[in-house]
Amino acid sequence: MSYEATVTSKGQVTIPKAVRERLNLEQGEKILFRFEEDGSVRLVAVPSDPMERLEAAQDRAAPYDLDASELIERERRDWGR
Numbered sequence: 905m906s907y908e909a910t911v912t913s914k915g916q917v918t919i920p921k922a923v924r925e926r927l928n929l930e931q932g933e934k935i936l937f938r939f940e941e942d943g944s945v946r947l948v949a950v951p952s953d954p955m956e957r958l959e960a961a962q963d964r965a966a967p968y969d970l971d972a973s974e975l976i977e978r979e980r981r982d983w984g985r
Contacts, residue, residue, distance in 0.1 A: 923947070938982060 907920040919929065927949040929935065934950040951960060965975045 919947075936983075 907923050909917045909920060911917050919935075923929075927935075927947070929949055933952065936948040936950050938946040938948055940946060961975060961979050965978070968974075
């Protein structure tokens with residue numbers, strides 16, 4: 905399933921309603937544009953609760969069998985820090 909949106913002259917994009925609903929996005933919430941190694945871009949909802957962010961990071965790390973320092977470094981790279 906895919907959705908299309910148009911970039912305005914100000915560089916803004918309206919996220920289609922179906923995408924907002926699927927990500928449970930509400931006004932004022934943040935999203936992350938994650939660039940993947942294959943050149944694609946993922947749109948990810950950013951949890952406002954730090955513990956939810958940690959749990960999400962742990963879920964992403966589980967398949968890679970990373971230790972804590974590797975996980976922290978990966979998250980820093982992904983978040984552009």
